[in-house]
Amino acid sequence: MLTSQRKKTILEWLARDGQVLAAPLAVQFGVSEDTIRRDLRELAAEGSLQRVHGGALPASPAVASFSKRRTLESSGKRAIGMAAAAMIEPGQIVIIDGGTTCAELVRHIPSSLAATVVTHSPTIAVALAEHPSIEVIVIGGRLYKHSIVTVGAGAIEAMSHIHADLYFMGVTGVHPTAGLSTGDLEEAYVKRALAARSAETVVLATTEKLNAASAYVIGDVTLAQTVVVERSTDAGLIAPLEAAGVSVVRA
Incomplete structure (x- = not known):
């Protein structure tokens, strides 16, 4: 699976479940936890989610001036x-x-x-x-x-x-x-x-x-x-x- 596809799926699961955890994601995608953590870091930098210990939560959209x-x-x-x-x-x-x-x-x-x-x-x-x-x-x-x-x-x-x-x-x-x-x-x-x-x-x-x-x-x-x-x-x-x-x- 391409990185872009994996990120898209992570965001879909986040919207569905209200949270995602790095360890289960690594198992489901067949990649390392380091790879998932990198995905989450990049998505957080884009403002798409909020990283927390062990995974991520939906990011608040209330960030405009x-x-x-x-x-x-x-x-x-x-x-x-x-x-x-x-x-x-x-x-x-x-x-x-x-x-x-x-x-x-x-x-x-x-x-x-x-x-x-x-x-x-x-x-x-x-x-x-x-x-x-x-x-x-x-x-x-x-x-x-x-x-x-x-x-x-x-x-x-x-x-x-x-x-x-x-x-x-x-x-x-x-x-x-x-x-x-x-x-x-x-x-x-x-x-x-x-x-x-x-x-x-x-x-x-x-x-x-x-x-x-x-x-x-x-x-x-x-x-x-x-x-x-x-x-x-x-x-x-x-x-x-x-x-x-x-x-x-x-x-």
Whole structure:
């Protein structure tokens, strides 16, 4: 079998099964594990999959720039934002992450709601600047341009003084075994620190982020108490999350 044919088959099996393992692939193709690992490295370099110990998982497609992602209209994303906004109670202290799904959340916060929003996203802060009853606390640091959020030691130090009721987390991957993940190491640190400062973490996940993984792990899926997904999400993608004890809300 040609290398190109083998890679095509690997991707087909990955799409079918949700993961592939190097050792069984080597047996099935009659090649060495080193050959399979080389195939997986090359496919990962192309962005076709995410390598993990012993094999590979589907790669998250949520890798475009913030400006490009913001121009992509999504009824599912709007529904998730609306459902998340409805979770905020008057008087609460709420942490809102960066990213385009969290931007949809902010658009649906009622003008009458009085609460405090803590954010490390300049975009989120500006979106709330004209909200009459929301107090906005902005966490500073180095700007991670993909998600337009601040990261780094200064940001993590600022978070240590916060006790929040809710944290709305944006991710690029939600996988039952690989956990919650994102595409930047420092951003993963910041998200984990924010989750530690909140009584409840709510992950906002459009369908393409489910059963997918990115390079940097934020934590196990159980770091989140709730995951908000699109109403049309396949039950097979939700069942492993619920089995892990995570509440799933269909928006």
